[in-house]
Amino acid sequence: MAVHGRGRGGGRPTLEEVAARAGVGRGTVSRxxxxxxxxxxxxxxxxxxxxxxLGYVPNTAARALAANRTDAIALVVPESETRFFAEPYFSEMLRGVGAALADTEMQLLLIFAGNDRERQRLAQYLAAHRVDGVLLVSVHADDPLPDMVAELGIPAVISGPRSADEPLASVDSDNHGGGRSATAHLIAQGRRRIAHITGRLDVWGALRRTEGYRSALVEAGIEEDEGLVEPGDFSEEGGRRAMAALLERRPDLDAVFAASDVTAAGARQVLREAGRSIPDDVALVGYDDSAIARHMDPPLTSVRQPITEMGRVMTDLLLEETATREPRRRTPAGVRRPQTVLPTQLVRRQSS
Amino acid sequence: MAVHGRGRGGGRPTLEEVAARAGVGRGTVSRxxxxxxxxxxxxxxxxxxxxxxLGYVPNTAARALAANRTDAIALVVPESETRFFAEPYFSEMLRGVGAALADTEMQLLLIFAGNDRERQRLAQYLAAHRVDGVLLVSVHADDPLPDMVAELGIPAVISGPRSADEPLASVDSDNHGGGRSATAHLIAQGRRRIAHITGRLDVWGALRRTEGYRSALVEAGIEEDEGLVEPGDFSEEGGRRAMAALLERRPDLDAVFAASDVTAAGARQVLREAGRSIPDDVALVGYDDSAIARHMDPPLTSVRQPITEMGRVMTDLLLEETATREPRRRTPAGVRRPQTVLPTQLVRRQSS
DNA sequence: ATCACTGCTGGGAGCGCTCCCACGCGCTCT
DNA sequence: AGAGCGCGTGGGAGCGCTCCCAGCAGTGAT
Structure with missing residues (x-):
């Protein structure tokens, strides 16, 4: 790491100097x-x-200016920093992104856009094209962020499409398959009156989980019973409320598939208060395979999403996109970007 | 956010175009x-x-090239991403840094340097002067990172000086005062045989905590008893080991001041196994005011460090430094950078 | 011997900005 | 009336790269 001073006192060596030293032209060194x-x-x-x-290190600013690219991508987190740290989701995602970037010259920028001020700043940031591409994670259905990014013609990959016809490239876990396997597992355990507490149904992934639940029932020839489905909202309180409603309506239910571990935790409280034992009276399955699932009593069977892998795939996709879409222009309207779906995995524990 | 295309198809407007539109010169627009x-x-x-x-947004690359600055600083975390997320320390620090940067044009880069590969990359990064300054957090005493940064002439602020004569600018919490107030508190509770489990004594801050403990004893006119001091290493296991040793040596001790909450947790286990009740038989005080302290049984009295505030102050210091040290050169040898110390606060809970 | 044609190479022309020098203007002070 | 000053201003000269075109040899075909 020798950094020899030369020329204008202390400046780092330039391409020109390297060229002179090697007895070649500037262009050749660049090549x-x-x-x-x-x-x-x-x-x-x-x-x-x-x-x-000479210990030459290229000047990134000069390169960015001349080549009109920045060699940086941003991971945009539409949440506060607090939530970012609270959720292992982001941590795992970041690990995957980091892994994909490890043997690249790409630099990762972590940008929080939790409040209006931060979003404003992000908009400026993107408008200035300070990144070659954007990774969008956990965007809400009505978030204008993805459209803004698309509008600016910046390559982007979103985690979890917002709908069945997401125009942006996306990487998702198989929510349908996850819901289906959770339910099929309960059926295989001999359960027949399987209730389901949904997630927020304006979230595409949650909807798919519910559809997966329905598929499993249909495949097993079990008649669907709308009384066994109760909307939740991913929260613990929502889980409690939904579970109470279900218990009231269908006291004979023998299993519950909740759309998230947190929801399952809420449901468990109500079940326990109602004197139902888990898994003997009622089997319980959650979703996310979070820390909560492992620490619940009894440990919760849950559907695991390959979040780290999602981060990796998203990044690979984005890198590919930035590489090919060299001259920066908008994606022609109507061109659908690739939608990748990664498999989920049922993690069996004592609750079922 | 109107982005009008002009000139070379789709390119964003330049200074020149703004100047033409406003009927002035380029220089004036720049001003x-x-x-x-x-x-x-x-x-x-x-x-x-x-x-x-025109919806003009300055081109950062061009600015960086012309002005030889990047308008970015890096928060360098010499840990793996996993630990980064596990420790609330970093989260709080990040919040402080973010707050200080909020009304600045400065961009924050989060750089992990947990393994050799990442450190290698960081070295390249710094050598390329891709940031105007560096925030160094939780560096170990023997880490070469700070010296490398200093060598490259990059403004830097370190959290927690490595020794009494840290050459880099630093921001620290008052470890001496923290240790002193924890001990003084125990004395005020009528305790007289106060034991102390130290942190790793090659960490300057830990050393200062121990010195604070001694000061409090001296001030209260209590004779120091070396048998009451046992080295720990911040870990839970270390706390257990040290507590066992202390109990064996001085079974009549009536209080323990541990250099970290985790250590205190270890100590508590041993105390309980020995049949000592907390706080009746033995009062216990920890350090860090972490989540552990709040959730311990009984809740642990602990010394709180203003970590968020430290992040803020570090950032302010660094911004000042980068602003004044315009022409990039090494800090003249012998020039000590400012050492800031922020007050700690004793949070009283049921363990004392 | 002439004419492509291919494989490497040098260097001009910018990229969009900042920095700084020089210029013009309206004052005040001799 | 002329010199001197300071304020506001225009625009040249780079910053260190990439891109690209022209040029130069060497080769095989005509």
Whole structure:
């Protein structure tokens, strides 16, 4: 890491200086730095030697200016920093993104857009094209963020499409399959009166989980009973409320599939208060395989999403996109971006 | 957020275009953008109007190249991402940094340097001067990172000096005062045989806590008893081991001041196993005021560090530094950077 | 021997900004 | 009336790269 001072006191060496040292032209050095194949081996070696001797490091600002790219992507989190840290979801996602970026020159920017002020700033940021691409995680259905990004013509990948015809590239876990396997598992345990507490149904993924639940019932030839389905909202309180309603309406239910672990935790409280034992009287399955699931009493069977893997795939997709869509322009209207779906996995524990 | 296309298809407007629109020169627009005072009000208004009309956003890359600054600082975390998320310390710190940056144009980069590979990358990053300054948090005493940063002549602020004569600017909480007030509190409760489990004594802050403990004893005229001091290492296991040793050596001790909440948790286990009740037989005080302290049984009295505030102050200090140290050069040898110390606060709970 | 044609190479022309020098104007002070 | 000053201003000269075109050899076909 030798950094020799030269020329204008203390400045780092420039391409020009490396070129002079190696006895070649500026263009050639640039080609070597950027790994162009059309450089002879001898020349390449000479340049590499000069680079090493001078401790040359490319000036990113100059490169960004000349090439009109930044070599950076942003992970946009439409939440407060507090929630970001509270949710293991983000942590896992970040790990996946980091892994995908590990052997790249790409720089990751973490941008919170929890309040209006931050969103305003983000808008400025994107307008200035300070990143080559954007990773959008856990966006709400009515969020204008994705459309803004699309409008600006910035490559983007979203985690969890907002609807069946999401125009942006997306990576999702198989919510339908998850709901289906959770329900099928309960059926395989001999349960027949399986209740379901949904998530917020304006969230596409939650809707899919519920559809998966229905599919499993249909496949097993069990008649659907609308009385066994109660809307929730992912929250603990919602779980309690829904469970109470279900118990009142169908006291003979023998299993519950909740759309999130937190919801399941709420349901468990009500079940316990009602004197139902888990899993003997009522089997319980959650979703997310969060820390709550592991620490619940009894430990909760839950559907695990490959969040880290999602982060990795999202990043790969985005990198590909930024690489191909070189001259920055808007995606032609009507062109659907790839929708990737990753498998979920049922983690069996004592609650079922 | 009107972004009108112009000139070379779709490119954003440039300074030049804004200047033409406002009927002024490039220089004048630049001055307005950068808030230079030497622009007449009329001209300023005209330029601002043009900026608004065109939806002009400065090109950061060009600015960085021309001005040789990046308007970005890095928060360097010498830990894995996993630990980063696990520790509320970082979350609070980040909040403080964010707050200080909120009404700045500065961009925050979060850089993990948990393993060799990441550190290598960081070195490249810093060598390329891609940030104007660096915030260094929770660096270990033998970490080469701070010296590398200093060597490169990059302004830096460190959280927690590594020794009494830390050459870098630093912001710390008052570890001495914290240890002193925790001990004084125990004395005020009528305790006289107060034991102390230290932190890792190669960590300057831990050392200061222990010195604070001693000061309090001296001030109260209580004779120091080396048998009451046992080295720990911030860990739970260390707390258990130390507590066992203390109990064996001084079975009549009536209070324990542990250098961290985690250590206190370890100590509590041993005390309980030994049949000592808290706080009746033995009063216990921890350090950090972490979640553990609140959830312990009984809730643990602990010393709170103003971590968010530390983040804020560190950032302010760094911004000041980057602003003044305009032409990038090394800090002259021998020039000590400011050492700021923020007060701690004793949070009383049922354990004492 | 002439003419492509291919494989490497050098260097001009910018990218959009900041910095700074020089200029013009309206004053005040001789 | 002329010199001197300061304020506001315009625009040249880069910052360190990438892109691209032209040029130069060497090769095989005509």
């Amino acid at each position: 070597v730095i950027n790994g162009s194949p059309s450089v002879s081996d001898a020349t390449r070696a000479a340049v590499e030697a000069a680079v090493a001797e | 307005v953008i950068n808030g230079s005072p030497s622009v007449s009000d009329a001209t300023r208004a005209a330029v601002e109007a043009a900026v608004a009309e």
